Amino acid sequence: MTGGEPLIGIVGSGIAGLRAAKALLRCKVDARIVIFGDEVHRTYNRPGLTKRRYPLSDTPEMAIAEDLKVNGVEHKALTWRLDTRVESADLRNKVLGLSTGESFAYHALVIAAGVRPRTSVEGTNECTFHTHRTLRSLDDAQHIHNELQTSKKITIAGAGFVACELASLAKEYGCEVVMLEAMRNGPFENILGKRIAIALRRWITQNGVTFLTGDSAKELLCRRSDASNLEFSSNRSLFIEAIGSVPNVEWLQGNGLDLSDGVRVDEYMRVPECEDVFAAGDIARYPDPWTTESLTRMEFWKNAIDTGDLAGRSVASSLGHDSKTSRIGYFPSIATEVFGLRVQIAGNPKISDSMELVCGDLDQLDCGVLVKFLRAEVMVGVAYLDKGARFNSVYIELLKSLKAH
Ligand SMILES: Cc1cc2nc3c(=O)[nH]c(=O)nc-3n(C[C@H](O)[C@H](O)[C@H](O)COP(=O)(O)OP(=O)(O)OC[C@H]3O[C@@H](n4cnc5c(N)ncnc54)[C@H](O)[C@@H]3O)c2cc1C
Structure with a gap:
């Protein structure tokens, strides 16, 4: 690697990779950034893939791609290497091996390679x-x-x-x-x-x-x-x-990282075993802000945004920039719709030991059901299922106390 401005590699052109790049650009780091993505497409709205039916047309592919576009970023410091798979990484010597046969030497690396279907x-x-x-x-x-x-x-x-x-x-x-x-x-x-x-x-x-x-x-x-x-x-x-899904970690093998479930990072998205290596998005397993004693890996859009931002700021800080880095404080929340029934889940019901029905009747989901999840009698999660918004105000109150937790 020659001198000059630092080179930052981001593996993964999904939302976590994009947000890491944006955060770096916002911090005005004097560096060149290269995003590698094995898909041919720029970042798109992955959750949108299942959200709506497309009318019959001669080119449904184009309609979907157009519909799911995410605001990207054009900047002279940023290069997109799409349709390029990172096949190996030598983290000690800071070199990536690419599917094109080239190698890429970096100063700092963000791992945002996501997961694939099991x-x-x-x-x-x-x-x-x-x-x-x-x-x-x-x-x-x-x-x-x-x-x-x-x-x-x-x-x-x-x-x-x-x-x-x-x-x-x-x-x-x-x-x-x-x-x-x-x-x-x-x-x-x-x-x-x-x-x-x-x-x-x-x-x-x-x-x-x-x-x-x-x-x-x-x-x-x-x-x-x-x-x-x-x-x-x-x-x-x-x-x-x-x-289910499997984290895309194979290309990182042989570097002594803990890859048992994604890539383990600390609360600033830094990979502990390796200086100048960071991870974000679905692939990152970080200390759960909710339980302190365990690690968590989340496969949600908002989590990828927040951890991508944080990874970008942490890289900037490692390069000596004042980037206002604060530890991950993610508040987990997800929503989906199943046959018109909106399902909203917040907090971490998985760690609960009991459940309490707050409103509604589980035999009549379409009339609205609000449930809270407790661990040692402290609320750790909420779920709200409804076709309308009957119990929305109660749900919002519960969210407030959950966030205050
Ligand atoms: C059908 C579907 C519906 C979803 N719905 C919701 C929802 O309603 N709400 C919600 O919160 N979340 C939803 N999600 C989850 C959400 O999309 C993910 O949490 C989010 O996209 C994760 O972003 P990421 O950048 O971490 O990973 P990804 O979006 O997976 O991006 C990683 C990118 O890296 C590429 N890559 C992998 N390995 C390499 C390599 N070695 N070299 C180069 N590139 C590589 C991958 O191909 C991919 O393009 C949904 C996901 C799917 C699949």
Whole structure:
């Protein structure tokens, strides 16, 4: 590496990478910034991939890409290297190996490579009965929206946020939908517990989806074992796996980092084992501001924004700039919509030991249900499910006391 202005590499052109770059530019660091992204697209609104149906058109791909554009940044200090995968990293010598065969020497590195969908079976996308898909990228979504427009039947493995949104979307496209949840009783059980999961399953079933659990679900999980015989190609239905995600850490192996669940960082997004290396977004596992004794990794848009900003400011501070760095103080909140039912979750219900119904009736979700989650009798989370906004003022009050916690 020659002298001159420092070179900052950002791996990942998603929202966390973009926000880290923006924060660096705001801090007016005298550095060159290079963002590497293995997708061909600039940063886009990933949550939007499942949020709405697109009308039939000759070029649905263009319509989706246009709709989900995120305000980027053009700056002479910033270079975008899209369609370029970082394949290896030598963190001791500060060099990245790129898919183009080049290497890239940096002074500081931000890891914002996100996650990818977990799959039960690696391999072909086709079997005798199905076209198999997962959904993470704009390209995946373009395929899926296209296929939903012409599919009659779709099977979705999983019952998390992406699976539920996909089920709603597929119904809007007019498909017959089967959901398979082999491990639990219904949606979001790992976050909201069994009673709400069962209530949500009932809601989804009432909206025309066949929702199978346990052995009935297991029986329909496709292992793609019969990929050799593709003669029924015209009859194949869509099978989407939405069964969780895996952090994109493989390119970091061999550097002595703790990669057991993403990349471990401290409360300033610094990788403790390595000076001048930072991580942000879905891939970063940081000290949970809510529990002090554990680490957390969040896969939410707002978390990627906040940690991306913080990583950028921490890089600036490591280069000697006064960047007003403050430790992560993220307040977790997420919202989704399942067949018109808005589900809002705030705080960290996962760490609760009990649940209290504040308003409503779990048998009538569409009339509104507000629940609080407690740990040692202290509120640690809230969930509000409603078709309208009946209990909004109570929800806001609960949020205020949760934030004051
Ligand atoms: C369908 C869907 C719906 C969602 N809905 C919501 C929602 O409603 N609300 C919400 O809060 N969150 C939602 N999320 C989650 C949210 O999108 C993520 O939390 C957020 O996008 C994470 O941003 P990130 O920048 O950390 O990672 P990503 O957005 O995954 O960006 C990482 C980028 O790095 C690239 N990359 C990976 N490895 C390499 C490499 N080695 N070299 C170069 N590039 C690499 C990846 O291809 C990707 O482009 C949703 C996600 C999906 C998939």
